Amino acid sequence: MxxxxxxxxxxxxxxxxxxxxxxxxxxxxxxxxxxxxxxxxxxxxxxxxxxxxxxxxxxxxxxxxxxxxxxxxxxxxxxxxxxxxxxxxxxxxxxxxxxxxxxxxxxxxxxxxxxxxxxxxxxxxxxxxxxxxxxxxxxxxxxxxxxxxxxxxxxxxxxxxxxxxxxxxxxxxxxxxxxxxxxxxxxxVASGEGVAEEPAPFSLQAYLATTKRLLSMPRVRWVLAIVAVEGALGFGTMAFVPARMVDGFGLSPSAAGGVMVLYGVGGLVYSLMARRWLAMLGEKGLALLGSVMIGGGLLLLAWAPLVPLAVLGCFSAGLGFYMLHNTLQVQATQMAPEARGTAVTLFACLLFLGQSLGVLAVAASVDRGWIAQVFSIAAVCVVVLGVLVSRRVNARVLQGKTA
CATH class of the missing domain: 1.20.1250.20 (MFS general substrate transporter like domains)
Structure with a gap:
């Protein structure tokens, strides 16, 4: 190795x-x-x-x-x-x-x-x-x-x-x-390659200027706004799925944690099938299908009468999330190619700020006993989000390559 x-x-x-x-x-x-x-x-x-x-x-x-x-x-x-x-x-x-x-x-x-x-x-x-x-x-x-x-x-x-x-x-x-x-x-050192050259000093002024220029671009602002909403809807609800499984379906904490593993399994399935699905559906189809799967999963988690259906909802939401999110990641890498590093860090920042706001919003609802209703509202909103994303991404079908 x-x-x-x-x-x-x-x-x-x-x-x-x-x-x-x-x-x-x-x-x-x-x-x-x-x-x-x-x-x-x-x-x-x-x-x-x-x-x-x-x-x-x-x-x-x-x-x-x-x-x-x-x-x-x-x-x-x-x-x-x-x-x-x-x-x-x-x-x-x-x-x-x-x-x-x-x-x-x-x-x-x-x-x-x-x-x-x-x-x-x-x-x-x-x-x-x-x-x-x-x-x-x-x-x-x-x-x-x-x-x-x-x-x-x-x-x-x-x-x-x-x-x-x-x-x-x-x-x-x-x-x-x-x-x-x-x-x-x-x-x-032993092979004679020596030490790599010291990188140029970081300039705060240049970094702020680049960030300001990026935020002035409509395409950048659109992607950042979309990913913040996605973070709030996706991660904000996901954080309370174990609590929903414990309080709503009577599962133990370890069993609820086991159910949440299926959310990640959805991500693994997507990572294995991404190239094929991108070739078949393109970015538009992937965004739409992903948002529908998230919405359906959240509705099952909110209203399913049986535990197996709620478990299926968790897997569906996980698989759908990675379909939608990977499409947004591709957009992030291309929204400003001349400043890709700064653009992607802004993207990551807005994703997790959206997540934190989503957690706070859902937390207030959980304490009032509204978790099923909030999951339902999030399901509708995420489908709308998927439609918006599908209208803005490129129509072309990707051949397994993303920048």
Missing amino acids: NSSSTMLRLISVAGFASMASMRICDPMLVALSREFQVTTGDASAVIAAFAVAYGVLQLFYGPLGDRFGKVRVIISATFACAVFSAVTALAPTLPMLVASRAFMGAAAAGIIPLSMAWIGDSVAYEQRQETLARLMVATVSGMMAGQWFGGFAVEVLGWRLAFAVLSLLFLSAATMLLRQVRLTAARA
Whole structure:
């Protein structure tokens, strides 16, 4: 195995852990609300705090990666996640727990975007799509593992031990990455390749000017607005699916976490079939079908009389989400090719800010007993969103390549 393959594998482990940390609290909300004697909506602040910090800090990691090296920043962010995960495990009060989750989200924000940027720098275009798919498998698997392990830990280990285990995973990934970087550097010196040139210093003025110029472009503003709404509708409702399965269908927290794994399975199925489905449906068809599947899944979760139908709804919503979201990702990579890095970080920031607003909105409804109604409204809105996206994307059928 060459050094690039080893680096990708280790970066994927860090990505797996970061996505697990994002979703690990979803099945814990009911247990946290009982332990800290607050409502489920109040307990959901642990999800919103992570999402806000994760979304905002992505704007800063791009320049840091360009200035100090992407892998170096990934390693630092992974070490920081290990520290804040341990702090989370020891949090004595809900405000401390929320604060530690916010710091954890701020640290985790530097892992996935810079991993994608490293792949862009290190992998030839012909192999880039396949390589990014491998990273996507790791991140989706991390979301699935986090949702399942969060529910399992609540019942068997206790939620605090779950964060201790997560801390060890981050620490292991960071340590192995650091060791691989040092080994690669030593080999480069031994082979006479030397050290890479120092990148140009980061200019805040230039970065702000580029951001201002991007925001002045109607196409950029449209994509950013759409992805913010998508984040609110998709992630905002997803965070409360375990609570819905516990309170509405009588499942245990671990079983509810297991059901949420199907959401991630939908993402894995899409990643395996994406090339074929893009060739068959094109971006327009993919956006429409994805939005309909999300809407149908949310309606099943809201009103299904039987648990198996709700489980089917979870899988349908997951598969549909990745269909729609991948279409928006393609739009993000093409909305400003001359400033792709900055454009994509803005895209990621708006996605997670939308998620946090969605979590807050749904949380208020959950505390009033309106979760089924809110899921239904979200189902209708996401279908409308899919129609809007389908009208704006290119009509051409993609042949398995995305920029």
